[in-house]
Amino acid sequence: MTKERDRKTNAIRVLDAARIDYRSWFFETPIALSGVESARRLGIDQDRVFKTLVTQGRSGGYYVFMIPAGRELSLKKAAATTGEKSIAMIKARELLPLTGYVHGGCSPIGMKKLFPTFIDETALLHERIVFSGGRIGCQVEVSLEDLRGIVPIKAADLTIT
Structure with a gap:
């Protein structure tokens, strides 16, 4: 029992609670x-497989x-998508206090606070996507529709081509 409880991350607890x-x-x-x-x-x-980046x-x-996972975020496209003049990646040391997650284990589900979230439009091509389950060495797979039920998420062209 202890092992199963130890495997429950914030993201997995949210998925369980939402019966996803x-x-x-x-x-x-x-x-x-890397992803x-x-x-x-x-x-x-x-x-x-999608990586979660905080900016x-x-x-x-x-x-x-x-x-x-194999693509790079276009900061220019990210800024245009959010209506910001510019966007920058946050420093790794800021990630844990801000989100509750460490670098390499950051999930869009179960962060300390809900931030505007965007997903690359290529996610629409897949029935289910995979992303960090909330700690290093944990991945989860869900449908984009189910993910949107937990985190309001908008699709956009976000990567460097």
């Missing part, structure tokens, strides 16, 4: 893995972006 159909994977790793490496380890198409706009507002 999800799949989770746990794997041991001494360091945070591409996580996909490789799990045998999942990397285009379905701050020039106005001081925070924004969450989910993009495919």
Whole structure:
């Protein structure tokens, strides 16, 4: 029982409470893995694996972006999507106090505060997507529709092409 409780992250608790159909994977790793490496380890198409990035706009507002693991966030597109003049990634040391999650284990679900959240439009191509379950070595898979039921999320063109 203790082991099962230890595996429950904030994100998984939220999914359970909302009675969302999800799949989770746990794997041991001494360091945070890239989304591409996580996909490789799990045998999942990397285009379905999304990384969660937290940014701050020039106005001081925070924004969450989910993009495919193998792609790079376009800060210019991110700023245009949010209506900000500019957007910058937050420093890794600011992530835990702001979201409750560490770098490499940040989930869009279960953050300390709900921030405006955007997902790359390529997510619309997949029935289910995979992203961090709220700690290093944990990934969850849900439908975009179910994710939107928990976190208001907007799709947009967000990556560098």
